[in-house]
Amino acid sequence: xxxxxxxxxxxxxxxxxxxxxxxxxxxxxxxxxxxxxxxxxxxxxxxxxxxxxxxxxxxxxxxxxxxxxxxxxxxxxxxxxxxxxxxxxxxxxxxxxxxxxxxxxxxxxxxxxxxxxxxxxxxxxxxxxxxxxxxxxxxxxxxxxxxxxxxxxxxxxxxxxxxxxxxxxxxxxxxxxxxxxxxxxxxxxxxxxxxxxxxxxxxxxxxxxxxxxxxxxxxxxxxxxxxxxxxxxxxxxxxxxxxxxxxxxxxxxxxxxxxxxxxxxxxxxxxxxxxxxxxxxxxxxxxxxxxxxxxxxxxxxxxxxxxxxxxxxxxxxxxxxxxxxxxxxxxxxxxxxxxxxxxxxxxxxxxxxxxxxxxxxxxxxxxxxxxxxxxxxxxxxxxxxxxxxxxxxxxxxxxxxxxxxxxxxxxxxxxxxxxxxxxxxxxxxxxxxxxxxxxxxxxxxxxxxxxxxxxxxxxxxxxxxxxxxxxxxxxxxxxxxxxxxxxxxxxxxxxxxxxxxxxxxxxxxxxxxxxxxxxxxxxxxxxxxxxxxxxxxxxxxxxxxxxxxxxxxxxxxxxxxxxxxxxxxxxxx
Amino acid sequence: xxxxxxxxxxxxxxxxxxxxxxxxxxxxxxxxxxxxxxxxxxxxxxxxxxxxxxxxxxxxxxxxxxxxxxxxxxxxxxxxxxxxxxxxxxxxxxxxxxxxxxxxxxxxxxxxxxxxxxxxxxxxxxxxxxxxxxxxxxxxxxxxxxxxxxxxxxxxxxxxxxxxxxxxxxxxxxxxxxxxxxxxxxxxxxxxxxxxxxxxxxxxxxxxxxxxxxxxxxxxxxxxxxxxxxxxxxxxxxxxxxxx
Numbered sequence: 001x002x003x004x005x006x007x008x009x010x011x012x013x014x015x016x017x018x019x020x021x022x023x024x025x026x027x028x029x030x031x032x033x034x035x036x037x038x039x040x041x042x043x044x045x046x047x048x049x050x051x052x053x054x055x056x057x058x059x060x061x062x063x064x065x066x067x068x069x070x071x072x073x074x075x076x077x078x079x080x081x082x083x084x085x086x087x088x089x090x091x092x093x094x095x096x097x098x099x100x101x102x103x104x105x106x107x108x109x110x111x112x113x114x115x116x117x118x119x120x121x122x123x124x125x126x127x128x129x130x131x132x133x134x135x136x137x138x139x140x141x142x143x144x145x146x147x148x149x150x151x152x153x154x155x156x157x158x159x160x161x162x163x164x165x166x167x168x169x170x171x172x173x174x175x176x177x178x179x180x181x182x183x184x185x186x187x188x189x190x191x192x193x194x195x196x197x198x199x200x201x202x203x204x205x206x207x208x209x210x211x212x213x214x215x216x217x218x219x220x221x222x223x224x225x226x227x228x229x230x231x232x233x234x235x236x237x238x239x240x241x242x243x244x245x246x247x248x249x250x251x252x253x254x255x256x257x258x259x260x261x262x263x264x265x266x267x268x269x270x271x272x273x274x275x276x277x278x279x280x281x282x283x284x285x286x287x288x289x290x291x292x293x294x295x296x297x298x299x300x301x302x303x304x305x306x307x308x309x310x311x312x313x314x315x316x317x318x319x320x321x322x323x324x325x326x327x328x329x330x331x332x333x334x335x336x337x338x339x340x341x342x343x344x345x346x347x348x349x350x351x352x353x354x355x356x357x358x359x360x361x362x363x364x365x366x367x368x369x370x371x372x373x374x375x376x377x378x379x380x381x382x383x384x385x386x387x388x389x390x391x392x393x394x395x396x397x398x399x400x401x402x403x404x405x406x407x408x409x410x411x412x413x414x415x416x417x418x419x420x421x422x423x424x425x426x427x428x429x430x431x432x433x434x435x436x437x438x439x440x441x442x443x444x445x446x447x448x449x450x451x452x453x454x455x456x457x458x459x460x461x462x463x464x465x466x467x468x469x470x471x472x473x474x475x476x477x478x479x480x481x482x483x484x485x486x487x488x489x490x491x492x493x494x495x496x497x498x499x500x501x502x503x504x505x506x507x508x509x510x511x512x513x514x515x516x517x518x519x520x521x522x523x524x525x526x527x528x529x530x531x532x533x534x535x536x537x538x539x540x541x542x543x544x545x546x547x548x549x550x551x552x553x554x555x556x557x558x559x560x561x562x563x564x565x566x567x568x569x570x571x572x573x
Numbered sequence: 574x575x576x577x578x579x580x581x582x583x584x585x586x587x588x589x590x591x592x593x594x595x596x597x598x599x600x601x602x603x604x605x606x607x608x609x610x611x612x613x614x615x616x617x618x619x620x621x622x623x624x625x626x627x628x629x630x631x632x633x634x635x636x637x638x639x640x641x642x643x644x645x646x647x648x649x650x651x652x653x654x655x656x657x658x659x660x661x662x663x664x665x666x667x668x669x670x671x672x673x674x675x676x677x678x679x680x681x682x683x684x685x686x687x688x689x690x691x692x693x694x695x696x697x698x699x700x701x702x703x704x705x706x707x708x709x710x711x712x713x714x715x716x717x718x719x720x721x722x723x724x725x726x727x728x729x730x731x732x733x734x735x736x737x738x739x740x741x742x743x744x745x746x747x748x749x750x751x752x753x754x755x756x757x758x759x760x761x762x763x764x765x766x767x768x769x770x771x772x773x774x775x776x777x778x779x780x781x782x783x784x785x786x787x788x789x790x791x792x793x794x795x796x797x798x799x800x801x802x803x804x805x806x807x808x809x810x811x812x813x814x815x816x817x
Contacts, residue, residue, distance in 0.1 A: 042682060045638050045727070046630040060706075098702045105696020107709075107723060107759060110716075114708035135724055138635055142727065146695040146752075149686060182675055211630045244607035247616060249632045249651065251607075331633060334652040336607055442619040485623060491676045494623035 001427055004187040008036040008154065009409045010402075011176060011189050013161050013218065014197035015039040016047035017391055018374030018398030020144040022195050024104075025402030027151050033409055036189060037148070038156040038178055040198070044145030046213040047199045048375070049391055052137030053256055053327075054121060055129040056100075056395075057388035058093040061118050064126045066090045067569040072124045073389060074563065077354075077382025078523040079536045080231065083562040085380045088361045089389065092396045097130055100395070104143045108132050121387045122257060122286065129388040134256065134327050140391060156189075158182050160496065163426035164194065164221045164370065167416030172368030174418035177426045181496065184489025186430075188423060192415045193369050193405035196222065197398060200353035200375035202235045204504040204511075206446075206453035207252040207349040209238060215500035216507040218376040222357045223506060227365055228543045230378040230556075232507075233514035233525045234354035236385055237458050239290035241349025242335065243308040250335045252349045256328055257387065259311060260284060266294065267310040267343070268302040274309075288384070288524060291348035295458040298347070308347035313339060348458055352390060354381045354524065355514070358543065363401035369416075371405055373397040382541070383523025433498045436483025441497045444482060448475055448504060456512045461529040468512045476505050510551060514542040517553045536565035583659060585613055587625070588667035591676045597665065598622075610643050610650035610658065614666060614678065627678040634792065637728025641678050642667040647733040649792045669733040671742075685729050685748065692749035693771050696756060697764040707761050715758040722755040722800050724793050731787035731797050743776040747787035747797035750778055754800030757807060769808060770817040778804045 010026050012019045015037050023035050040046055059069040069090040074081055100106040101116075108130050109117045121129040132139040148155075158181040165188065167174040175190040201214030223229060240259065244250040260266070260283040268274045278293040279285035285293070294309050304310055313321045318340040322329050325339070332339040356378030363371040374394035381389060455468030479502060484495040520534035521527050540555035563569055581604040586597040600617050611629055618625040629639035634652040641650050644658055644665055658664065672680040700707070709716050731747040732738055738746045753772050756762050772778050778801050785798040811817040 041628070041630050042638060043686075045636045048631075050635050050726075051631050051633065095702045098704065098706060101706045102698045102700040102704055102761070103702060105698065105756075105759070105762070107719060107761075108706075110709055110711050112711065114710040116706050132723070135635070138724060138726055142725065143696060145727075146689060149690045150695050182679075211636065212632055213630050245605065247605060248607050248609065248612045249615065249629070250609060250612075253633045331652065334634070334654060334657075335609070336654050336656065440619065488624060491626035491679065492624060493618055493626065497619075 001186065003423070004185060005190070006187065007190045007415060009033045009191065010035045010193050010195070010405050011191035012037045012195045012197060013176060014047060014199060014374070015043045016197065016199050016374060017049035017140060017144065017394035018197035018401070019195065020044060020141070020148050021395045021398030022197065022373060022402035022405070023148055023151060023153055024144070025399040026406045027153070029403050029406035030410060033406060034154070035151070036154040036156060036191070038159040038161055038176070038189065040158070040160050041213050042157050043148065043155050044141050046211055048201060048211050048214065049394060050137045050141045051211060052140065052391045053134045054387045055119060055131030055136045056093070056097060056391050057121070057124070057128050057386060058097045058130055058392065059090060059128055060094060060097060060116060060130070061126065061128060064128050066094065068126055069093070069128060071563070071569055073386060076123045076384050076386045078384060078533065079539050079565055080382030080522065080541050080558060082379035083560065084361050087562055089380055089393055089396050092400070093392045096392070096396050096399060100140065100143070104147050106132070106139050106143050108139070123386050137391065140395070159187070160499070161217065161221070162430045163422070164196070164225055165418045165422050165426070166225065166367065168419045169416060171416050173370040174416045177423055179430065179489065182491055184492065186427060188418065190415045190418060192409045192412045193371065195401050195405060196357070196370065196372045196376050197374045198376055200356060202350035202353045204448055204452045204508045205350035205457060206449040207241045207243070207347045209241060209252055209254040209349050209351045212249065215503050217500070217503045219356065220503035220506045222372070222376070223510065223546050225367060226545060226547070227367065228358040228545050229355060229510060230358050230541050230543050231382065232355035232510045232544050233518050233542060234383055234523065235350055235511065236352040236354060236524045237288070237291040237348045238351040239287055239294060239348050240311060240346040242332070243306045243345035243347045244335060245306045254349060254351065255311065255344070255346060256325070257287070259313060259325065259328065260290065262324060263316055265312045265315065267312055268297045269304050269309070270302055274302070288526070291458050292526060294348050304345045306345050308345045310343040311346045312343050314341045352385050354378070354383065354385055355511070362404045363397055364404070369408065371401045373401040383525060430499065431487065433482070433484040433495065434487035436481070437485060438482035439478065441482065441484070441494060441501060444475065444479055445497065445501050448501065448508065451475065452508055456508065456515055459526050459528050460515055461527060462516070465512055465516045469509070469516070472505060472509050472512060476509070479505060510544045513551050513553045514544050517555065518542055582662065583613065583655065584663050585617065586665040587614070587617065587678070589625070589677050590674065592674055604655065604662065608655045610641070610648070610653045610655060610664065610666065611639050613655060613664065614650065625678070626676040635726060637726035640669055640728045640730050640733070642670060642733070647730040647790055649728055649730065652792065669729055671733050671735065671738045672729065680729070682729055685727070685732050685746070688745045688749045689727070689752060692745050692753050693764065693768045694749055694752040694756070696759070696762055698761055699763040700761070709760065715760060718803070719755045719758040722751050722795060725751060725795060726793060728792065730790050730792060734786040734790040736784050736786060737780050737782055741780055744780040745772065745776050747801065750804060751795060751797035751800045754804055757804065766811070766816055769804070769811055772804060773808045773817055778808070
């Protein structure tokens with residue numbers, strides 16, 4: 001098996017907000033560094049930073065403060081976040097937004113007097129979300145991408161990383177094994193420092209919003225290295241994903257929160273508004289409450305033709321809706337639905353993954369030289385993420401990782417040699433499905449998404465979770481008996497579908513395992529058999545890791561390093 | 574609607590091949606009520622042709638990865654409903670024009686981004702992260718021009734639709750010039766004169782013949798053609814003033 005080998009100073013895996021910001025900051029810290037970015041799709045075009053609609057939370061307005069942003073983040077995260085990570089996020093967001101505007105060229109929306117506009121976003125006590133219309137992500141990633149193009153970095157586009165390779169001498173990371181999607185050639189890139197920034201993305205649910213390329217590859221690789229993964233039960237569901245039926249990639253894509261905020265109604269299959277039966281705030285209740293309410297209607301069988309509920313906006317006046325929600329109305333129209341004047345079917349949809357690799361505020365992991373940033377890292381958001389803290393997280397920590405990696409490189413004369421047995425094992429692992437035929441990989445993916453939706457989804461209990469774990473085990477075995485046909489590796493999407501599915505099944509097992517041991521309801525995690533939130537003072541976070549091929553789950557106590565439950569950093573008014 | 578008929582099928586010609594050439598291959602695909610062109614391509618890969626190469630990411634018209642030529646026109650396939658484009662149940666799907674082919678429906682976007690870079694499409698600010706954010710009123714005429722050009726998703730559709738690119742592969746093309754127009758109207762940028770000089774030279778905006786294929790095809794409703802006209806006027810004024 002021929003293996004191309006190359007060497008670089010810094011290897012960045014992923015080109016979303018975290019990956020590109022890391023590249024820019026590493027180059028600024030030390031312009032002579034050799035920087036390589038490997039990405040599954042095209043530079044800046046895959047991943048979810050692009051898809052940010054809402055905006056970027058930052059305490060820049062007069063009257064707002066980092067303390068207030070921090071308290072909102074901790075309260076939103078139900079006291080589970082790592083407080084040092086949350087603090088660094090809120091504090092650094094201030095300089096990061098100025099960097100995005102003044103140095104990188106993002107042109108965010110302004111107030112009539114020319115000052116930066118901050119919009120209101122759910123769960124926050126101050127209007128602090130900076131945005132560019134409702135396409136903030138396009139503005140951020142396009143500006144990052146064009147700056148990255150000027151750096152002269154090595155871009156390995158359409159290169160899928162297969163495994164992280166430790167050093168032969170046990171000193172830390174050595175690099176990553178990857179495959180060139182277009183040619184099918186294998187490549188090992190040796191590096192002094194490696195950043196894992198592939199983005200999480202819970203695409204193992206029947207309904208999901210993230211970009212289609214995201215399949216938990218990063219977390220699956222981290223799991224294989226034996227790293228601790230935290231908060232893995234914490235999957236954020238958005239209440240209104242578009243429901244367009246089976247066999248269409250439109251299904252699951254998000255319809256924005258503002259529809260409910262503006263007075264939109266949710267109607268069940270019998271045409272009745274049902275939200276008031278669950279919460280006095282009705283459609284304006286929080287994301288998790290609305291998601292569970294819709295899920296309950298679905299379980300009771302009061303559904304629309306495709307099995308969801310309807311969102312209805314026409315009572316607000318179709319012209320008004322068309323004007324206020326231009327982007328959403330146009331997207332629905334392109335998909336064949338009339339959002340302004342008719343009914344559109346919606347379902348809760350898996351949106352963001354709070355869980356991830358345990359890191360410190362320098363993005364370091366337990367393996368020297370391996371850094372993690374963005375949605376692959378855990379602990380910033382705890383049990384729930386505030387809208388607007390996602391892109392803040394990726395760009396803040398991507399930048400920090402870039403600086404720390406540059407500093408590390410200056411202390412290292414050369415990269416460590418790889419453990420060749422791990423390279424061999426990862427190559428064999430990637431080639432496993434070749435030569436076998438068997439079930440249709442797409443059908444297996446559908447079954448995974450159904451299992452996770454039914455048993456490890458919006459509402460959980462011990463029996464369902466046990467059933468979920470059993471079906472995941474069975475599915476894993478079936479996948480291993482299924483193949484990708486003869487060994488043709490060049491642009492073989494069906495082989496990649498197989499590899500994607502393997503990552504998804506492995507991380508689904510971790511999600512189910514973490515959900516089993518958290519016996520209280522917190523934020524995004526709801527247990528019907530433990531509907532109350534436990535004592536906040538004794539809060540723990542879950543940690544799962546793989547030991548000798550088996551998952552081990554445990555609780556670690558939350559350290560209230562900055563503020564304890566019952567306290568606040570904000571003076572009472 | 575045809576999609577409601579369970580037995581309805583689409584006859585789909587898909588271009589299969591690589592840089593050395595290729596041909597259309599015929600497939601029959603079930604027609605559904607809710608179905609985009611990307612869904613048709615996906616169905617073929619999942620059920621008939623597991624080795625079909627194509628590209629997509631976000632599914633909602635934000636990443637610009639899935640653009641292809643559909644019945645002869647460049648389009649974003651994730652947001653093109655089959656019922657909007659199928660003629661008598663017939664679709665042809667090919668990679669984007671004016672770019673090299675990697676394989677099947679995947680075009681090589683490298684020249685497109687190379688030109689973005691060559692046009693100096695990256696912002697150059699005079700302030701740093703330690704400075705306050707510039708006050709720019711939303712009703713300033715320049716800010717309005719910049720806003721109108723800003724939401725490009727770099728999908729390459731305008732580039733594929735451009736006759737001038739077809740005739741002169743050296744031409745920067747509408748997307749890169751649209752970016753230059755947005756920056757030209759961004760008074761925070763300090764390199765506007767240099768940039769104008771750069772696009773006034775070889776491969777620059779004078780190669781545009783105002784056919785406006787870009788504006789007609791832009792899925793985001795942007796007007797690169799208008800922006801290029803604005804750049805030509807700005808170049809003319811700068812030449813009179815002697816700043817380029």
